[in-house]
Amino acid sequence: MRIIAGSWRSRLLDAPQGHAVRPTADRTRETLFSMLVSRLGSFADLAVLDLFAGSGALALEALSRGAATALLIDHDRAARAAAEANIARLNAGARASVLPFDATRLPHAPRGFDLVFADPPYARGLAEPALASALAQGWIAPAAWIAVETARTDPLDVPGLQLETVRDVGRARLRLLRPSGPVAARTGADRQGA
Numbered sequence: 001m002r003i004i005a006g007s008w009r010s011r012l013l014d015a016p017q018g019h020a021v022r023p024t025a026d027r028t029r030e031t032l033f034s035m036l037v038s039r040l041g042s043f044a045d046l047a048v049l050d051l052f053a054g055s056g057a058l059a060l061e062a063l064s065r066g067a068a069t070a071l072l073i074d075h076d077r078a079a080r081a082a083a084e085a086n087i088a089r090l091n092a093g094a095r096a097s098v099l100p101f102d103a104t105r106l107p108h109a110p111r112g113f114d115l116v117f118a119d120p121p122y123a124r125g126l127a128e129p130a131l132a133s134a135l136a137q138g139w140i141a142p143a144a145w146i147a148v149e150t151a152r153t154d155p156l157d158v159p160g161l162q163l164e165t166v167r168d169v170g171r172a173r174l175r176l177l178r179p180s181g182p183v184a185a186r187t188g189a190d191r192q193g194a
Contacts, residue, residue: 001026004026006063013086015082028172029058032147036115039164043066044067045068046062048063049071049073049113049115049139050072051119052074052119052121052126053117056082059072063090073106084098103120106137107137109134112142112144113140114144116146119149127150132158135160142179143179146161148177149172149173149174154173161178
């Protein structure tokens, strides 16, 4: 695995040991970031949350492209070790940290994040409860983009999040979502008052 673009372009990343983690393929990550760039324009100053972080490749790619900070969450010890090693290898410790939470049962958030990645193990039904938990506990900012990778056959329907676009890459399905309903309405009102 490698960083695709930005200040750490072509830097190699460690993958977690064992079978509990399935790293996102470079081609799939490239497609996902292309989808994000066409909507965000820039990653500058974004606060990134990476649920099911694994090696941390998604969050570290966002940092490489200019995101300000990244919080990586993974319940698996080997995944956290790989993510911490990759953060150290890139000297990103001032901008990135790793927490050992279960993404489906998150505590109350310290803040909302601008860009949220969710790349859970396929066919285990973890994306929906993780995103519902993140939304309920305040981890998702009102104007956030949420990027989700699942298997093509995995369902995804989370009240409070609306689907913006879908793309299939190999056996993966990439979805971009946004908050909807009262949270999104408050964001619009806040911007009008600013």
